[in-house]
Amino acid sequence: MAGRFITFEGGEGSGKSTQLGLLKARLQRLGLEPLVTREPGGTPVAEGIRELLLDPKRRPDPMAEALLMEAARADLFAHVIAPALAADGLVLCDRHIDSTLAYQGYGRGLDLDLLRALNAAATQGRTPDLTLLFDLGAETGGARRAAARGHTNRIDREPLEFHDRVRQGFLELARAEPRRFVTIDAGREIQDVELQVWAAFESRIIGPRQASAPPPPAR
Numbered sequence: 001m002a003g004r005f006i007t008f009e010g011g012e013g014s015g016k017s018t019q020l021g022l023l024k025a026r027l028q029r030l031g032l033e034p035l036v037t038r039e040p041g042g043t044p045v046a047e048g049i050r051e052l053l054l055d056p057k058r059r060p061d062p063m064a065e066a067l068l069m070e071a072a073r074a075d076l077f078a079h080v081i082a083p084a085l086a087a088d089g090l091v092l093c094d095r096h097i098d099s100t101l102a103y104q105g106y107g108r109g110l111d112l113d114l115l116r117a118l119n120a121a122a123t124q125g126r127t128p129d130l131t132l133l134f135d136l137g138a139e140t141g142g143a144r145r146a147a148a149r150g151h152t153n154r155i156d157r158e159p160l161e162f163h164d165r166v167r168q169g170f171l172e173l174a175r176a177e178p179r180r181f182v183t184i185d186a187g188r189e190i191q192d193v194e195l196q197v198w199a200a201f202e203s204r205i206i207g208p209r210q211a212s213a214p215p216p217p218a219r
Contacts, residue, residue, distance in 0.1 A: 074122040184197060
């Protein structure tokens, strides 16, 4: 697979989805057309699993939750991500393998080695080329999420302690793989966060010799 694979990770309300959209728009202005997808989701099967997983009326067992996530991931990877990478495409994905480690591993307490094995099986062993981690305090993120949506899903409604564990899990994953992760300060203004994202993209994906794009336009 010759393409480039970038994942956007972070807790609830961290702004990662907004920044994914901004990066997509910037790349399009430069004449590129990235494939944008999300987890869970991105295929009819995976979107059905997403609806089930986020339904506040349901509460699957932690292992069942993890296996549903992996089933959605496997379908998305086989039908969308792998073909795009094989065609030398640029893929931007809102959540991926690290969310399972953070939420089902650090958050729910499932075995990390088991989850890593499931991740590898679902992704045919392919890991992202760059993972952007949008770091924000759990309490601030929860408040942002509630204000923006006006309603909450099953994951949003988990206690603050759960979201704290998820955040710490993400940070530990980033410390363990500094060559893949770039940690973004998601508490700053949206334009400042966008600049952090573009700087990471330039240095890790474009490379210093080709980094000649102009700064983002004023908003």
